[in-house]
Amino acid sequence: MSVRVRFAPSPTGHVHIGNIRAAIFNWLFARHENGVFLLRVEDTDRERSTPAAIASLLDVMQWLGLDYDEAPLYQTSQVAAHLEAARRLLEQGDAYTSAKGGDGEAIVFRIPWEAERVPGVALVGPVETPVHPETPVTIDRAGVAYALVSAKGKAVPAGGCLAGFRDLEVLDADGRVRFRLADVVDQVLAGAASFAVEQPARLRYTRRQVGYHDAVKGDLAKPLDSLRDFVIVRSDRTPVFHLANVCDDITQHITHIIRGDDHVENTYRHVFLFAALGAPIPHYAHLPMIVNREGKPYSKRDGDAFVGDFRDKGYLPEALFNYLTLLGWSPGDDREKLSRRELVSLFTLDRVQSSPAQMDARKLDNLNGQYMAALPAARFAAEARARLRGLRWADGLDEALFGRVAALMQSRAKRYADVEGWAYFFGELPEYEAAACAKFLAAAPVRAALGALADRLDAMPELTDAGVEAAVREVAAAHGFAEGKLNQPIRVATTGCTIGAGIYETLVILGRSRSVKRLRHAVAATSAG
RNA sequence: GACCCCAUCGUCUAGAGGCCUAGGACACCGGGUUUUCAUCCCGGUAACACGGGUUCGAAUCCCGUUGGGGUCGCCA
Numbered sequence: 125m126s127v128r129v130r131f132a133p134s135p136t137g138h139v140h141i142g143n144i145r146a147a148i149f150n151w152l153f154a155r156h157e158n159g160v161f162l163l164r165v166e167d168t169d170r171e172r173s174t175p176a177a178i179a180s181l182l183d184v185m186q187w188l189g190l191d192y193d194e195a196p197l198y199q200t201s202q203v204a205a206h207l208e209a210a211r212r213l214l215e216q217g218d219a220y221t222s223a224k225g226g227d228g229e230a231i232v233f234r235i236p237w238e239a240e241r242v243p244g245v246a247l248v249g250p251v252e253t254p255v256h257p258e259t260p261v262t263i264d265r266a267g268v269a270y271a272l273v274s275a276k277g278k279a280v281p282a283g284g285c286l287a288g289f290r291d292l293e294v295l296d297a298d299g300r301v302r303f304r305l306a307d308v309v310d311q312v313l314a315g316a317a318s319f320a321v322e323q324p325a326r327l328r329y330t331r332r333q334v335g336y337h338d339a340v341k342g343d344l345a346k347p348l349d350s351l352r353d354f355v356i357v358r359s360d361r362t363p364v365f366h367l368a369n370v371c372d373d374i375t376q377h378i379t380h381i382i383r384g385d386d387h388v389e390n391t392y393r394h395v396f397l398f399a400a401l402g403a404p405i406p407h408y409a410h411l412p413m414i415v416n417r418e419g420k421p422y423s424k425r426d427g428d429a430f431v432g433d434f435r436d437k438g439y440l441p442e443a444l445f446n447y448l449t450l451l452g453w454s455p456g457d458d459r460e461k462l463s464r465r466e467l468v469s470l471f472t473l474d475r476v477q478s479s480p481a482q483m484d485a486r487k488l489d490n491l492n493g494q495y496m497a498a499l500p501a502a503r504f505a506a507e508a509r510a511r512l513r514g515l516r517w518a519d520g521l522d523e524a525l526f527g528r529v530a531a532l533m534q535s536r537a538k539r540y541a542d543v544e545g546w547a548y549f550f551g552e553l554p555e556y557e558a559a560a561c562a563k564f565l566a567a568a569p570v571r572a573a574l575g576a577l578a579d580r581l582d583a584m585p586e587l588t589d590a591g592v593e594a595a596v597r598e599v600a601a602a603h604g605f606a607e608g609k610l611n612q613p614i615r616v617a618t619t620g621c622t623i624g625a626g627i628y629e630t631l632v633i634l635g636r637s638r639s640v641k642r643l644r645h646a647v648a649a650t651s652a653g
Numbered sequence: 654g655a656c657c658c659c660a661u662c663g664u665c666u667a668g669a670g671g672c673c674u675a676g677g678a679c680a681c682c683g684g685g686u687u688u689u690c691a692u693c694c695c696g697g698u699a700a701c702a703c704g705g706g707u708u709c710g711a712a713u714c715c716c717g718u719u720g721g722g723g724u725c726g727c728c729a
Contacts, residue, residue, distance in 0.1 A: 134729055169729065222727090230727050272655075280654060341658070350656055350725085358727040365729050388658075389724040412659080413722075421722080447665095450678090454666055458677045477666080480722065484664045487679040497692075536691045593688075600688090611689030627689050 127159025128379045131190070132369070134166040135177035138430040139184050141483065142384060142414045142422050145448045149411060150382045151190050152449065152471040162376055163192040166199045168368055184431045188441045189464065197376060199368055206363035206371050209401055210356055218400040219356065220265060220315060231357035232266070233366075235285040235348060235396055237313060239332055242399040248331040248347065255324050256280075261294050263305065264318030266353055268292065270327060286312065288349030292329040294321045305329075334392050339380075339409035339473040346392045354393055366390065370397040373406065382409045382473070385480075409473045412452050413480045422483075429483070438511060438540025440499075443492040451481040461494055493538040504537075505530035511540045517547045525549070528633050532625045549633060553645055554620035564613040564622070565650045573603040573610055574617055578643035587636050592628040617646035 131147040133139065154161035163185070167173040185192075210231045213219035218236060221229040239245045255261060256279040259271035268289045271279035292305035303321045311317035335345030356367035363371075373381065388410050398405045413421045422429045434444050446462055454477075455462065455470045462470070496504060508530050512518035529549045537543065548554035565571065577599045584591055600610045615627050618639055624630055631639045 136729080166729070172729095225727060227727095232727095274654070278654095282655070344657075346657070352725090355727045360727080362727085364727065369729085384723095385658080386723060387729095389656085390729095410658095415722085417664095419721075450665065452665090456667070458667075460665090460678060479659050481666090482664060484679065487665065490679055493691085533691090535693085538691075542691085596688080608688035615689065623690060625690065625692085630690095 126379075127154060127157040128162065128377050129154045129159065129382055130162040130164050130373070130376060130378050131185075131192075132164040132166050132372070132383075133181060134169055134173065135181050136169060136172035136174075137177055138432055139181055140422055140429045141431060141434075141448065142429075144184065144188065144190075144431050145414060145451060146383055146411055147185065147190050148188070148445060148448055149409075149453070149471075149473075149476070152467055153380065153382060153409075153473060154193075155468040156471045159379075160193045161191075162194055162378075163196040164199065164372055164376065165196055166365075166368070166372075168199050168203075168363070168365075170200075180432060184435075187435055188431070188445050197372060199372060202368065202372055202375065203363060205375065206368050207357065207361070209371050210363065210367060213356070213400055216400065222266070222355075223359075224266075225359075228359040228361075230355045230359045232353050233356045233393075233397060233400070234353050235287045235351055235393075236400065237287050237290075237309070239287045239334070239348060239396075242334065242396055243405060244335045244345075244395055245348075246333055246335065246345075248333050251327075251329055251331045251349075253327045255327055257297065257323050257325060259324075261303070261321040261324045261327065262319065263292070263303070263312060263321075265312060265315040268327075268349075270324065283352070284347075284349040285351050285353045288332070288347065288351060289327070289329045290332060292327065294324050295326040295328060296323055297325040299325075334395055336391060336395055336405070336408055338388075338391075339382075339407060340412075340476045341388070341410055341478050344388065344391075346389075351392060356397075366393055366397060370394050370401065370403075374398070374401060374403040378406055380407045380409065382411065385410050385413050409476065412477055414451055415480050415482050417482070419482060421480075438542070439488070439492050440495045443495040444488070446495075447488045447491050451483065452477045461491065489538045493536075496537050496539075497535045499534070501531055501534060504534050507540060508537070508543045511543045515544065515547075517550060521550055525633070532629055532633060536625065548619040548621065548624075549630075552638065553642060554618070556616070556620040556646070556649075557622070560616045560620070560622045561646070561650060564616040565646060569603060569605075570610070570613045571647045571651060573599055573605060574613060574643050575647045576603065577610075577614065578640045578647070581631075581636060581643070582640045584636060587632045587639065589628045589632055592631050596628070614643070618642045 129150045131150050133143055151161050165178060167178065210219065213233060214231060219231050219233050222232045223229050236242065254273055256271035256273045259279045261268065261270040267283055267285045269281070269283035272282045274280045289305060293301045294303040296302050302324065303319060308317060308319070332348045333345045334348060335343060338344050354366060356364050358364060391408055395405055416422050416429065442464065445464065446467070449467055450460060453471070453475055456475060505527050509526060529546055533546065577595060580595045580599055581587065581592070584595070596610060596614065600607065611627050612622060615624060616622060618631060618634060
């Protein structure tokens with residue numbers, strides 16, 4: 125059977141990197157397996173799902189090249205199917221209605237009493253649990269409720285679905301059986317009877333568990349007595365996530381569910397739903413969370429973790445895509461910069477890490493810088509130029525000059541946002557950083573040398589790398605400066621800051637007249653102040 | 654609190670009992686490119702959370718402790 129996977133976000137805001145990482149892993153898996161990658165928009169939360177959020181989701185997916193193979197399925201279009209499924213479950217006896225907690229009647233899915241019919245359910249063995257004597261044990265259609273005894277002797281509420289307590293016997297302090305579920309189970313399941321056992325001491329029953337194999341985490345299981353029946357249709361007749369999600373997975377014939385760690389607990393419930401709806405249980409893989417700098421999971425409050433923000437800051441989609449694949453996955457060797465094609469051929473779920481990964485912005489910057497350096501010069505220049513749209517200093521900019529600046533700066537750029545710092549190449553004078561001036565331009569001998577350099581450059585017909593270098597060396601030597609000691613002052617005087625490309629190349633690009641003008645301006649301004 | 658999951662340099666990771674004196678990358682520090690610098694090159698600091706087992710041998714297997722995370726809704 126061919127692989128079919130889906131990315132199923134709820135469009136309630138901007139997409140953050142944890143989400144999109146799940147999308148990337150799904151996409152990679154589908155492409156690796158020659159399968160199908162689908163998009164499902166879980167827009168049933170009408171309060172928070174907005175057209176703008178959906179548009180931004182689609183936009184971001186396109187930007188990252190996450191192409192999907194069939195038309196997106198909007199969950200709101202499936203409500204009738206969800207309700208029909210609930211009706212079937214009711215009819216089959218796999219669900220019941222409950223008036224508890226809402227305005228009308230909700231539909232509750234029952235963890236099946238005959239749980240063994242579901243693949244993955246296994247007998248664990250006999251269990252005896254001490255319970256708090258002052259809290260009666262109650263048994264009704266919704267399950268068994270009791271209280272454990274805490275270390276301090278307090279009653280701690282606990283309970284689970286009926287199926288979790290097969291062969292349940294409630295014993296009193298003398299060891300006598302006060303209640304036996306087997307005697308009354310038919311009435312309880314039918315909702316025709318409920319029981320409360322006062323002064324209980326122990327619960328005795330056969331524990332069963334439901335398990336599944338997780339492609340990332342291995343074999344996982346959970347005892348049925350810690351699972352509860354759950355609402356699948358609210359009292360206002362709207363389907364709940366669990367039902368909608370499973371129904372849609374069945375509708376879309378999903379074979380592998382790859383999603384965030386936070387869904388592990390849901391899986392135990394979903395397994396029963398798939399079975400009750402007569403569908404095969406899909407394969408599962410749960411991805412570790414991506415955490416922020418504090419080691420906490422990214423929440424939608426972490427404003428800097430939206431995918432759109434990375435685009436705005438000028439990261440290349442290929443670089444972000446590549447970086448995100450490295451969070452919780454590796455090819456097993458030392459390779460890191462991997463093309464999409466390589467990623468597709470290398471990606472397997474068994475190489476996914478099972479512990480959370482922390483985002484490292486600096487490593488992303490480095491990778492992005494590698495991608496930028498590898499870009500064809502013309503494309504880099506075009507993108508960089510586009511970045512400047514709307515900036516005042518870029519109005520009426522000399523395009524030929526910009527091309528030379530881009531060529532000089534490409535290998536050093538980390539993000540397109542860096543381009544905004546290129547202002548000093550344009551205009552007559554740069555903006556001077558006060559701290560830089562104080563540090564490099566304060567000494568009188570420096571200013572004298574800079575003045576001499578200005579005269580020297582002014583006398584040259586045009587500036588060349590070699591010519592500038594020779595001039596700088598001569599002036600430095602003549603004024604008693606060691607090799608290179610004049611370079612930072614020159615940089616500050618002509619660019620206003622302390623970092624940039626090679627200073628000779630920079631002066632050449634600035635040209636004779638502006639280089640001279642800036643040197644003289646810096647000398648005059650600092651002498652005056 | 655209960656249940657479940659996780660644990661290698663600061664960070665991302667390699668590591669499926671001997672190849673590990675624990676490898677790579679980012680960051681950091683130092684040096685080089687007989688000049689500056691955000692590029693490039695070379696070098697360095699830096700980790701198996703702790704305690705018990707199992708084994709001739711453990712980062713790798715088991716148990717416990719500690720720490721972190723997830724889940725316990727008529728949210729998704």
